Amino acid sequence: MTAQTKLYEGKAKIIYPTDNPEILLAVFKDDATAFNAQKRGSIQNKGTVNNIISSKIFQQLEARGVKTHFIESPAPNQMRIKAVKILPLEVVVRNIAAGSLCQQTGLPLGTVLKMPLVEFYYKNDQLGDPLLTRDRILLMELATPEQVDSIIHLALQINEFLKEFFQGCGITLVDFKLEFGLDSQQQLLLADEISPDTCRLWDVSAGDDPNRRVLDKDRFRRDLGNVEDAYQEVLRRVLEAVEKG
Ligand code: TMP
Ligand code: ASP
Numbered sequence: 405m406t407a408q409t410k411l412y413e414g415k416a417k418i419i420y421p422t423d424n425p426e427i428l429l430a431v432f433k434d435d436a437t438a439f440n441a442q443k444r445g446s447i448q449n450k451g452t453v454n455n456i457i458s459s460k461i462f463q464q465l466e467a468r469g470v471k472t473h474f475i476e477s478p479a480p481n482q483m484r485i486k487a488v489k490i491l492p493l494e495v496v497v498r499n500i501a502a503g504s505l506c507q508q509t510g511l512p513l514g515t516v517l518k519m520p521l522v523e524f525y526y527k528n529d530q531l532g533d534p535l536l537t538r539d540r541i542l543l544m545e546l547a548t549p550e551q552v553d554s555i556i557h558l559a560l561q562i563n564e565f566l567k568e569f570f571q572g573c574g575i576t577l578v579d580f581k582l583e584f585g586l587d588s589q590q591q592l593l594l595a596d597e598i599s600p601d602t603c604r605l606w607d608v609s610a611g612d613d614p615n616r617r618v619l620d621k622d623r624f625r626r627d628l629g630n631v632e633d634a635y636q637e638v639l640r641r642v643l644e645a646v647e648k649g
Pocket of ligand 1: 496502503504505579580601602604
């Protein structure tokens, strides 16, 4: 495997082809970016931590009937995945107000939402990933009405599992981002990753302390320090929870 064989390089992963056109290899990087790559850095062992956490979560979801792109993890920072065409949508599910929801609505940080909020953002760096409406998705033909409905249903199902799973780790799931893709049969699969890069995770034992509780990429985004420790702590708790069953 050489640099020349790269199929695609994103901010957090490099995708390589394999001998089988239906299968790709995702290599998770330690590189970290925020604010549409205006802030750049590196988080030691992030590639390994995010791959292991994502792989474990995808396996748990598969066991509950959610179809994902995960096949296996051949190395600590690598995932063999089913080849999919990624829909250019970032699907965000929120349980508690944080981040752009607070900035755009004025809701105070930490407001518990009466019901989960599912949002769509246009995966387009040039446009700064703007918030979409269902009608805009259909207008731009980013997905079909049936796909939008399935995505909302799956996102809520995934949220129910993840909330409970992280609760068992002593972690409150504030919000997270999902991506979906279509395989060669046009089947909708959960893709990308589920990790401290793509979730907001608050340590229950830290109470309301707005900085100490953060166990996710907000430590990097907001220069809170101890970024690596937070990622390692999430990994430790996830592995413990998976082992306990
Ligand atoms: P937001 O509050 O900044 O819109 O982020 C919502 C969730 O989505 C949060 O868990 C972080 C995650 N996220 C990503 O995974 N990638 C991104 O590019 C952004 C902006 C957010
Ligand atoms: N995807 C964002 C970036 O462009 C990172 C983030 O805020 O999660 O750098």
